Amino acid sequence: MKDGVVRVALFAGMAEAAGCREVEIEWPGGSVADLKAALGRRWPAIAPLLARSAVAVGGRYAGDGLALAAGTPDVAVIPPVSGG
Secondary structure, three states, rough: OOOOEEEHHHHHHHHHHHHOOOEEEEEOEEHHHHHHHHHHOOOOOHHHHHHOEEEEEEEEOOOOOEEEEOOEEEEEEEEOOOOO
């Protein structure tokens, strides 16, 4: 993966709204909250879901304050799920 880029996996309705299951975004570094904001600016169709979505880094849920360096591997955004 290139420096200054983060690859993010998308699931369920978020992948449908973005039109793909994985996106790459220029990333100088910042927090999980910063990444969510950047994703919403770049792909406005997923912006409404981002506020309610969880982010996983390295297979573990990450809080909005976690710092993400450029090139951080294994980042995923998991939208809220409903079911019975």
